[in-house]
Amino acid sequence: MIEEQGVATVAISLIRPQTENTKPPRALWVPFELGRPFGPPSDPAFQRRVILAALRMLEEGGGPVRIEDFPDDDPRERPDPGWEPPFAGAAPVDGSTAALADAFEAELPRLAAAYEQSVKRRGRTTVGLSGLPISAAAHYLAAWLLGEAPASPVADMSAPLALRFVLDDLKAYYLEAALAPSSKPSSRQLADWLWNETAAGKAMFALRRANLDAADERLKLIASNFMVPGIRAVAAG
Amino acid sequence: MRLTNLPAAMAKRLAELECPDFKTRPWVEGPPLARRRVAVVSSAGLVVRGEKPFRGRDPDFRAIPGTTRPDQLLMSHISINYDRTGFQEDWNVVFPLDRLGELAAEGAIGSVAATHYSFMGATYPVLMEDYAREVAGRLKQDKVDAVILSPV
Numbered sequence: 001m002i003e004e005q006g007v008a009t010v011a012i013s014l015i016r017p018q019t020e021n022t023k024p025p026r027a028l029w030v031p032f033e034l035g036r037p038f039g040p041p042s043d044p045a046f047q048r049r050v051i052l053a054a055l056r057m058l059e060e061g062g063g064p065v066r067i068e069d070f071p072d073d074d075p076r077e078r079p080d081p082g083w084e085p086p087f088a089g090a091a092p093v094d095g096s097t098a099a100l101a102d103a104f105e106a107e108l109p110r111l112a113a114a115y116e117q118s119v120k121r122r123g124r125t126t127v128g129l130s131g132l133p134i135s136a137a138a139h140y141l142a143a144w145l146l147g148e149a150p151a152s153p154v155a156d157m158s159a160p161l162a163l164r165f166v167l168d169d170l171k172a173y174y175l176e177a178a179l180a181p182s183s184k185p186s187s188r189q190l191a192d193w194l195w196n197e198t199a200a201g202k203a204m205f206a207l208r209r210a211n212l213d214a215a216d217e218r219l220k221l222i223a224s225n226f227m228v229p230g231i232r233a234v235a236a237g
Numbered sequence: 238m239r240l241t242n243l244p245a246a247m248a249k250r251l252a253e254l255e256c257p258d259f260k261t262r263p264w265v266e267g268p269p270l271a272r273r274r275v276a277v278v279s280s281a282g283l284v285v286r287g288e289k290p291f292r293g294r295d296p297d298f299r300a301i302p303g304t305t306r307p308d309q310l311l312m313s314h315i316s317i318n319y320d321r322t323g324f325q326e327d328w329n330v331v332f333p334l335d336r337l338g339e340l341a342a343e344g345a346i347g348s349v350a351a352t353h354y355s356f357m358g359a360t361y362p363v364l365m366e367d368y369a370r371e372v373a374g375r376l377k378q379d380k381v382d383a384v385i386l387s388p389v
Binding site for chain 2 (some may be wrong): 009012058125127145165172176230
């Protein structure tokens with residue numbers, strides 16, 4: 001659409017069959033996982049190669065449809081055996097949602113120091129969609145877990161939308177806290193820790209299960225599609 | 238990504254997703270890269286902190302000024318089925334503004350656009366058309382002649 005208006009474009013392609021079907025003027029297919037169009041984090045040389053490989057297609061002819069393949073995999077897709085999570089293993093709970101909610105809210109302070117150091121080192125955080133302090137975000141999620149159906153704590157935001165943004169903020173908080181210095185964890189290592197080793201992960205799985213048949217269609221949609229990644233929800237059964 | 242790395246059913250679903258069928262095949266040429274003004278147009282639901290995030294399947298866009306600092310950029314894409322840890326560690330994984338600045342400084346590209354743009358890609362392409370035309374108009378006003386379209 002942009003090229004049709006007279007501005008040359010080159011698309012990064014993450015899913016080659018979709019690009020073949022869409023037929024853009026130029027596309028560079030990359031073998032990286034979804035979410036990483038320009039390759040590995042903290043690797044300027046690699047990212048630069050991707051960008052230049054894409055931009056150089058603008059100097060070449062051969063249209064109206066050209067797709068090229070970037071040859072190298074993201075080296076950060078390999079796990080780092082030297083990475084250690086902020087903590088290993090969630091505190092055991094007795095199976096009740098009240099105990100899980102307590103464990104989740106008690107877990108957050110265990111991450112505070114790691115999160116603050118991570119933010120200071122990287123100079124940024126991606127937490128902030130809900131606009132809530134992280135303790136308030138956790139408390140809001142815990143209230144949902146306890147079946148309280150709390151009102152939205154954010155003006156101009158419905159309760160289900162606030163829940164979705166709280167979920168995004170909490171996931172970001174945990175994962176940013178887990179970005180330990182001098183290590184290069186893969187996305188898989190980080191996600192495995194969040195979903196398998198933390199009370200937060202267990203809480204989100206429980207909240208999903210409890211709301212798959214919610215009367216509120218928005219809540220039902222969030223539970224089924226926007227709480228736990230599909231591949232993990234399917235694996236959990 | 239390599240679809241062979243996914244469970245077969247998921248790979249099939251992604252490969253067979255219905256894609257828009259564009260009636261035209263435009264092709265715009267231009268000067269050498271060293272004279273081009275480059276912008277990023279992302280579908281990652283990027284939004285400057287403090288502005289209104291994408292809330293659902295919104296077909297509109299957000300402007301990302303070229304002066305945006307890394308700590309000012311949030312991601313409000315509706316999908317949770319892609320990796321965000323790369324972006325969390327380094328914004329250049331999705332929005333390579335630092336890399337473009339370096340390429341401009343060394344003369345590999347002409348310049349970096351004053352403003353970049355983000356859509357939220359999990360929406361209906363037909364609803365995006367007018368917004369895409371508006372973005373194209375703004376890019377042309379900024380004399381942009383090279384756009385990297387960046388997915389997640």
